[in-house]
Amino acid sequence: MTVPLASTPVIVTHDLRKSYGPKEVVRGLNLRVGRGEVFGFLGPNGAGKSTTVKMLLGLVRPTSGQLQVLGGSPDNPAVRARLGFLPEQFRFQTWMTGDEFLTFHGQLAGLRSAEIRARVPQVLERVGLAGRGGERLEGYSKGMLQRAGLASALLARPELVFLDEPTSALDPIGRIEVRRIIEDLRGEGVSVFLNSHLLAEVEQVCDHVAFVRQGQVLRQGRLSEVMGGDLRVRVELDTAPPATLNILRSFGPILSQQAQPAGTVTLEVGLNSESQVPELARRLLDSGAQLYALTPLRPELEDIFLELVGQSGEAAPAPTNAPEAAHA
Numbered sequence: 001m002t003v004p005l006a007s008t009p010v011i012v013t014h015d016l017r018k019s020y021g022p023k024e025v026v027r028g029l030n031l032r033v034g035r036g037e038v039f040g041f042l043g044p045n046g047a048g049k050s051t052t053v054k055m056l057l058g059l060v061r062p063t064s065g066q067l068q069v070l071g072g073s074p075d076n077p078a079v080r081a082r083l084g085f086l087p088e089q090f091r092f093q094t095w096m097t098g099d100e101f102l103t104f105h106g107q108l109a110g111l112r113s114a115e116i117r118a119r120v121p122q123v124l125e126r127v128g129l130a131g132r133g134g135e136r137l138e139g140y141s142k143g144m145l146q147r148a149g150l151a152s153a154l155l156a157r158p159e160l161v162f163l164d165e166p167t168s169a170l171d172p173i174g175r176i177e178v179r180r181i182i183e184d185l186r187g188e189g190v191s192v193f194l195n196s197h198l199l200a201e202v203e204q205v206c207d208h209v210a211f212v213r214q215g216q217v218l219r220q221g222r223l224s225e226v227m228g229g230d231l232r233v234r235v236e237l238d239t240a241p242p243a244t245l246n247i248l249r250s251f252g253p254i255l256s257q258q259a260q261p262a263g264t265v266t267l268e269v270g271l272n273s274e275s276q277v278p279e280l281a282r283r284l285l286d287s288g289a290q291l292y293a294l295t296p297l298r299p300e301l302e303d304i305f306l307e308l309v310g311q312s313g314e315a316a317p318a319p320t321n322a323p324e325a326a327h328a
């Protein structure tokens with residue numbers, strides 16, 4: 001039987017834990033990332049995101065728990081060879097030129113010389129550094145360095161790429177370009193694990209997200225599900241007689257009702273999912289109501305983030321039986 005690619009996880013963790021001395025910073029993390037997903041890993045400072053990424057890359061040893069990356073252990077060099085990583089704070093060999101830097105990283109990744117020669121100009125072009133490979137990294141701007149780091153992460157055609165704050169040094173155009181690169185990777189079936197504080201960016205590029213706080217996953221799933229749980233719609237009608245109110249109530253609670261100066265009435269209704277919107281429109285129109293507007297009111301990812309992790313982020317109260325809160 002052929003297993004559909006999308007169902008094959010590229011990352012699975014079970015009860016993953018990491019302590020530094022007496023301080024447990026990853027506390028029973030359960031994650032599942034499917035093949036081809038662009039997965040946003042979100043959490044406040046000190047939530048344990050970088051520690052988790054380092055464990056997934058085999059750079060930090062878990063204290064306990066299980067993890068599988070690309071079906072194996074990240075300690076296995078054959079698995080590592082299929083991973084790409086852009087760390088948040090890359091220590092660049094700034095005395096090298098861009099070409100030398102990428103050649104060096106290609107060699108570290110075990111690529112053959114002919115492959116490196118062919119690949120280096122391709123990845124430079126992909127990250128918007130075409131023609132700049134002959135310049136020393138010490139003369140690169142912050143944004144160019146970040147692009148060079150991204151180029152090195154993509155050099156060995158990884159199946160799974162970890163990007164830790166990939167756009168933090170980039171201007172708006174650079175951010176759009178990185179978003180396009182991530183979308184291209186998705187198109188090629190490459191899975192992307194994205195650590196980012198930029199929630200608007202995550203919202204635009206990720207199809208799955210996990211919210212983490214104090215080393216535990218608070219919620220994870222498809223972005224549309226995570227965002228759609230609280231979907232509200234604003235309905236503007238000519239009038240709202242009892243029959244219309246009953247139709248609305250059959251979809252969800254009426255959260256507010258307000259007469260408008262123009263003589264119409266607006267109501268907000270809570271829905272279970274976006275898929276109910278067309279049916280709601282049809283039922284209202286079939287009932288003879290004059291429908292002026294039907295507007296889904298999506299919560300911003302930021303609202304969900306704040307609701308889940310608490311306004312104060314890391315300092316929010318720990319879940320039950322949690323040890324002392326982690327500090328960045």
Ligand SMILES: Nc1ncnc2c1ncn2[C@@H]1O[C@H](COP(=O)(O)OP(=O)(O)OP(=O)(O)O)[C@@H](O)[C@H]1O
Nearest residue numbers: 020025044045046047048049050051052326327328
């Ligand atoms: N090598 C280490 N030794 C001791 N404590 C550490 C070490 N690395 C991380 N920590 C602590 O573990 C906690 C989690 O850190 P981590 O860097 O994983 O969080 P993060 O979610 O990536 O935060 P940020 O968004 O600020 O990068 C923090 O309290 C940090 O101080």
